[in-house]
Amino acid sequence: MxxxxxxxxxxxxxxxxxxxxxxxxxxxxxxxxxxxxxxxxxxxxxxxxxxxxxPGFVDSLVHITGGGGEAGFASRTPEMQLSDASTSGITTVVAALGTDSSSRSLHNLIAKAKGLKEEGLNVFCHSGSYHLPVTTLTDSLTNDIMYIDEFIGVGEVAIADHRSSQPTMQQLAEVASQSRVAGMLSGKAGTVSIHIGPSKEGLDLLFEVADKTDIPIKQFYPTHMNRNSDLVMQGIKFCKQGGVIDFTTSTTDHDLAHGELAAAEALAFCLSHGVNDTQLTMSSDGHASLPIFNEENELIGMDIGKESSLLDAFIQAVQIFNVSIEQALMSITSNPAKVLGLNKGxxxxxxxxxxxxxxxxxxxxxxxxxxxxxxxxxxxxxxxxxxxxxxx
Incomplete structure (x- = not known):
């Protein structure tokens, strides 16, 4: 027709x-x-x-099999359904594991991805999870990316977070190298999706890898960059060295009251500070658990990420923060597609x-x-x- x-x-x-x-x-x-x-x-x-x-929206971080849960087994969040994405204009999602790579497995992730593809959505995945050494589906990260169509990179690897495996510079460099070479050999980007936690070191580890190795800084794709104003400023530095940063549209009232910037606000702030509009993206972190920790990293509450927050942030960017339609759209279409090597957006x-x-x-x-x-x-x-x- x-x-x-x-x-x-x-x-x-x-x-x-x-x-x-x-x-x-x-x-x-x-x-x-x-x-x-x-x-x-x-x-x-x-x-x-x-x-x-x-173009259909490209959501570069979604927990399609659910996330969590930091409050025990009963707090594991549910799986995403097709209409969770489609009714918000999302036609492409990039799926990843998070904190939990035990009860949430890569086998489950790939199976869910294939199911959503059968239902009409475009779905890509990252191998690995928060933790290093990397969890893989096959015998290696290289083979995951080279031989499994859905795998386009690795992540989301956690740094600057008490829930991470506290990776060293060398460990992160090795993973980035494996992902990069596997991407080169298979015609994929081999992007390393990086979960940035609230710890004060922020992006320091990424700058160290870029400074001490031949891995280009643009191989890393850090998300949750709107956690606080200091991290946003680090992100501007990251962009000026050639990288792309991502702002998370799902948040909690508690986090916003304690220094987190709304994704649309962070987008507008970076544009006003001269960041190229091709270097900024937004993603929903849909169906992730959104744990709320106090200053002692004790869990005091929990919410769940929503794919619909991506649409909300797009609207806020245009109607509240005076970002042009073109630039706001780029952050949820062509920009994430380009950094991930997808022919989408x-x-x-x-x-x-x-x-x-x-x-x-x-x-x-x-x-x-x-x-x-x-x-x-x-x-x-x-x-x-x-x-x-x-x-x-």
């Missing part, structure tokens, strides 16, 4: 103006000022006046038909297609995961 969308303001994420978009199957066929079809083949025409058309003829239509006033997704499959219509999920329909 051919689908022709007319009358939308198109962001690819670069603003192209009011142009038409034609797609069929899994691919975008044309993006032109005025597309007309004269054919006896069936096609749908969508009048998208009053809407903005963008942009609209182009011949590219994948990951497309969302959002209301130009509310910025709420109205229609969502992933690889040409219609997942959301009129804000409602029309394609759900196999067991989402089961009521309790």
């Amino acid at each position: 051919f689908t022709l969308i007319k009358g939308a303001q198109v962001y690819a994420p670069k603003h192209l103006g009011k142009v038409d978009v034609l797609f069929a199957g899994t691919k975008v066929l044309a993006i032109e000022s005025n597309i007309t079809l004269d054919s006896n083949l069936h096609f749908d025409t969508i009048n998208a006046q009053g809407m903005i058309l963008t 942009t609209l182009k003829a011949g590219g994948d038909a990951d497309i969302i239509l959002i209301d130009e006033k509310s910025f709420i997704p109205q229609e969502v297609w992933s690889n040409g499959k219609h997942l959301v219509s009129k804000q409602q999920a029309i394609s759900k995961g196999m067991f989402e329909h089961i009521s309790r």
